[in-house]
Amino acid sequence: xxxxxxxxxxxxxxxSLYAQSKLSIDNVYAAYLxxxxxxxxxxxxKGYFFLYQSDKIDRRTNEYTLQxxxxxxxxxxxxxxxxxxxxxxxxxxxNGNSLSFLFKNExxxxxxxxxxxxDGKLKxxxxxxxxxxxxxxxxxxxxxxxxxxxxxxxxxxxxQGYASVLPLRDGKTRTYEVDYYSSTSKKYWTYIPSDDDExxxxxxxxxxxxxxxxxxxMKRNRMMSGKITAHLVGxxxxxxxxxxxxxxxxxxxxxxxxxxxxxxxxxxxLVMGSYFDKSDNVAKDFSKGLAIYEIDGKGNVLSKTYNxxxxxxxxxxxxxxxxxLDKVGFLYIHKLIRxxxxxxxxxxxxxxxxxxxxxxxxxxxxxAAGSYGxxxxxxxxxxxxxVMEFDDKYKVTDATIYDKTNNTxxxxxxxxxSQHAIALLLKATGGFDYEFTTSDADNNTFSICYGDWVRSxxxxxQTFNTLRYNGKKFTKDKIELKSKxxxxxxxPAKAGSVMIMEYYKKDKKLESRLEKIx
Numbered sequence: 262x263x264x265x266x267x268x269x270x271x272x273x274x275x276x277s278l279y280a281q282s283k284l285s286i287d288n289v290y291a292a293y294l295x296x297x298x299x300x301x302x303x304x305x306x307k308g309y310f311f312l313y314q315s316d317k318i319d320r321r322t323n324e325y326t327l328q329x330x331x332x333x334x335x336x337x338x339x340x341x342x343x344x345x346x347x348x349x350x351x352x353x354x355x356n357g358n359s360l361s362f363l364f365k366n367e368x369x370x371x372x373x374x375x376x377x378x379x380d381g382k383l384k385x386x387x388x389x390x391x392x393x394x395x396x397x398x399x400x401x402x403x404x405x406x407x408x409x410x411x412x413x414x415x416x417x418x419x420x421q422g423y424a425s426v427l428p429l430r431d432g433k434t435r436t437y438e439v440d441y442y443s444s445t446s447k448k449y450w451t452y453i454p455s456d457d458d459e460x461x462x463x464x465x466x467x468x469x470x471x472x473x474x475x476x477x478x479m480k481r482n483r484m485m486s487g488k489i490t491a492h493l494v495g496x497x498x499x500x501x502x503x504x505x506x507x508x509x510x511x512x513x514x515x516x517x518x519x520x521x522x523x524x525x526x527x528x529x530x531l532v533m534g535s536y537f538d539k540s541d542n543v544a545k546d547f548s549k550g551l552a553i554y555e556i557d558g559k560g561n562v563l564s565k566t567y568n569x570x571x572x573x574x575x576x577x578x579x580x581x582x583x584x585x586l587d588k589v590g591f592l593y594i595h596k597l598i599r600x601x602x603x604x605x606x607x608x609x610x611x612x613x614x615x616x617x618x619x620x621x622x623x624x625x626x627x628x629a630a631g632s633y634g635x636x637x638x639x640x641x642x643x644x645x646x647x648v649m650e651f652d653d654k655y656k657v658t659d660a661t662i663y664d665k666t667n668n669t670x671x672x673x674x675x676x677x678x679s680q681h682a683i684a685l686l687l688k689a690t691g692g693f694d695y696e697f698t699t700s701d702a703d704n705n706t707f708s709i710c711y712g713d714w715v716r717s718x719x720x721x722x723q724t725f726n727t728l729r730y731n732g733k734k735f736t737k738d739k740i741e742l743k744s745k746x747x748x749x750x751x752x753p754a755k756a757g758s759v760m761i762m763e764y765y766k767k768d769k770k771l772e773s774r775l776e777k778i779x
Contacts, residue, residue, distance in 0.1 A: 356417035437464035505560025553655040566655035577660035603653030611644035
């Protein structure tokens, strides 16, 4: 997935490469570090890409440059094109053989997907009008231009191309749309659910196989209903038909899927998620634990393995029956990693509510003034990292908590959201501290990377942390990120390094460098 693409709106960019492993760009009038520009192949960093405005042609037209650099920040290619000055880059993705960019063109009122080959040649352009039905999407992007924004709508499908998952609003109906863009031929299709039970549905992209786009879909029978059902949906890439829609009506438990990974060479898929009693409301009640299902490409469930909080995880973690870890809270699973020897590692991060003294004070002041607003009396904090290990039978065999600071996330209406909804909001707004995971080609060694904010007597400031697995055990490394830069972000880099990007607003300069870890 692409997570931190550099988009820059400015008058004119001039760039120069000072030395190998360092890149400096001058005359940067504004910088938004919002989605990634990493180019990865077989889990290995191959380079980065930067898109910026490079010239002003006339009062209606700008020249844009897409700059591609290698893993050492050496410039490889500049791709130049002209377009409306009302062009803005929303998201980008890379699938191993091409780069895709989703643009919003305010002058033409279109969403334009441009697919480039690695040689810098434009392969395909797909355009569609945006209307009132996509207003929710446009409003979402208006608030996403922050340093912590993440890809929410555009995802790579490997050699098959790209998919976007968009929220739709039509009258009272709130549903979703899936768009497919081929990167090997001029092919595009749109899937909009037509079933009545999907008039009020929200979809999240979970992953893909060679033939399927896999979604988590949360449905409700009416707009304000508190009863939600969770579904695992598979859509065929070639025919755009829904191949399966798993709700688990015949299961002993209800599964809320959150992660999928294909098992290479088998056609099977692993699905992980929280599971609930059949009588529970997944929007309000506590989960029983984590389940791992193995399914085939048609959605047939081949095996089900349940790991309960109260029994299985309690052997390794301080947990109770309600799915909360002592001092950690609830767990959100960011990443599943399957190694060649059959082991599975799940990377989780804790989150929980805490009483907000400021929220209570504002609520009391509002009440005293006769006003009753929606000020939250609680706040959401992200807590520790948790790494869990499962054997080839999908039973938990170990789990370790890695301490980090409780960092506050700004979420509206946190008093009223379910634990699952809060996790999705944290992910969508960049509220989690988890950054990314890098690994070798077979996943036998990997590094889990996350940020933190340290407040100790020795050091106060931002840190970047890695949990490195060498095939047998984990070691922990940390880099202190004290800087005079106005903004800073850390991106994946070649083995043993990270790429640090800093923007100096006063000097109008953007600098990138590689720094070793460990």
